[in-house]
Amino acid sequence: MRRHRVVVLVLDGAQPLDVGIPAQTFQARDELPYDVLMCGVDPGVVRSGEGMAYLVEHGVEALAHADTVIVPGYRDPVRDVDPRALDALRAAHARGARIAAICTGVFAVAAAGLLDGRRATTHWRHASDLARLHPEVEVDGAVLFIDEGDVLTSAGVASGIDLCLHLIRADYGVRMSNVAARRLVAAPYRSGGQSQYVPRSLPEALGDRFAATREWALERLSEPLTIADLARHASVSPRTLSRRFVDDTGYTPLQWLLRARVDLARELLERTDFGIDQVAADVGLGTGANLRLHFHRILGTSPAEYRRIFA
Known part of the structure; x- marks a missing residue:
């Protein structure tokens, strides 16, 4: 050879x-x-x-x-x-x-x-x-x-x-x-497309225009938050919120909420023994199937595999 x-x-x-x-x-x-x-x-x-x-x-x-x-x-x-x-x-x-x-x-x-x-x-x-x-x-x-x-x-x-x-x-x-x-003594294969496990984003790191609103939302991720809810807290119209939110964070409000929920799910998987369905409910994603779907889309892995590595 x-x-x-x-x-x-x-x-x-x-x-x-x-x-x-x-x-x-x-x-x-x-x-x-x-x-x-x-x-x-x-x-x-x-x-x-x-x-x-x-x-x-x-x-x-x-x-x-x-x-x-x-x-x-x-x-x-x-x-x-x-x-x-x-x-x-x-x-x-x-x-x-x-x-x-x-x-x-x-x-x-x-x-x-x-x-x-x-x-x-x-x-x-x-x-x-x-x-x-x-x-x-x-x-x-x-x-x-x-x-x-x-x-x-x-x-x-x-x-x-x-x-x-x-x-x-x-x-x-x-x-x-x-x-x-x-x-x-390494994993024989991890896909290149798998996501890096970056720390959970704090509002201050994303710009300060709507930092208070993001902080407020992070404390209520288990609730069914909407763009109207966020706009009401920020005292702006939903249209203004959507436009300026992207300038602040690089994401639309709903994209940011989804990622914040997945981030919280990661924390729960690391530090609790909650079942997948309970984690999904606690972060506002409803069902375990929904959590698995979004987890894979954003992180390129499953909740179970993430827990196996980081718990």
């Missing part, structure tokens, strides 16, 4: 877990036909983002021999990336190498122009910065990873494992990816 060379480009401020995930996932053990090589822009010491440092033996010239290049996340991703790294990424991609980014590593890949006109993801905290700095990229900050064929991106930390296992699955099939997953 042909061996596949993975080169991990360790940039200044690289996060330790993001560097360690590909280094360990692609280790040439247990039948895995990979060789992993770590490089920096220059050989030598590369500063970490967590008070650590890496000693890499190779510079960016190593990318010229890579089948896959992985760019781990790094601190302060809005800063400029060394032009030599960007040139090396472009050259590797033009030569046919597959480029993958973990977490904020996507900022370097985007700066190299390899994501223009493509979908990409990153850790949900950094999605707005990525969209602002690279408007030519279609940013989706809600999913675990995105496979665009020759360029792949993932959300933060643990989703880097999902991305690496996905690469093994694409290269050598399910059996080989399961070998790697067992070694990592």
Whole structure:
């Protein structure tokens, strides 16, 4: 079986877990036909983002021999990336190498122009910065990873494992990816379209025009709230509320209510042993079937699976 060379480009401020995930996932053990090589822009010491440092033996010239290049996340991703790294990424991609980014590593890949006109993801905290700095990229900050064929991106930390296992699955099939997953004691497969589990949104984080109304609604999610109810509390017309609510939150009032109910359901699944039907009733979604439907649409998983992971 042909061996596949993975080169991990360790940039200044690289996060330790993001560097360690590909280094360990692609280790040439247990039948895995990979060789992993770590490089920096220059050989030598590369500063970490967590008070650590890496000693890499190779510079960016190593990318010229890579089948896959992985760019781990790094601190302060809005800063400029060394032009030599960007040139090396472009050259590797033009030569046919597959480029993958973990977490904020996507900022370097985007700066190299390899994501223009493509979908990409990153850790949900950094999605707005990525969209602002690279408007030519279609940013989706809600999913675990995105496979665009020759360029792949993932959300933060643990989703880097999902991305690496996905690469093994694409290269050598399910059996080989399961070998790697067992070694990592990791879930063998999580769909890239599964949602990142972001913290519950508080009203203050969404704008202050209707913050008091959102706070009021959050305390009454079990009730059958309508747009008219929200407008009455905010002392505006339903039409004005709908228009300005989108400006504040990015969602219509009913979309925001639905997500708030699913968020509350997540909390109840984590900290209580209530049945699914009871959780659905307590958050204003009526039935367990309704909760499962909206849970899957928004989070890409089921209430039972969410509870199994996070309870």
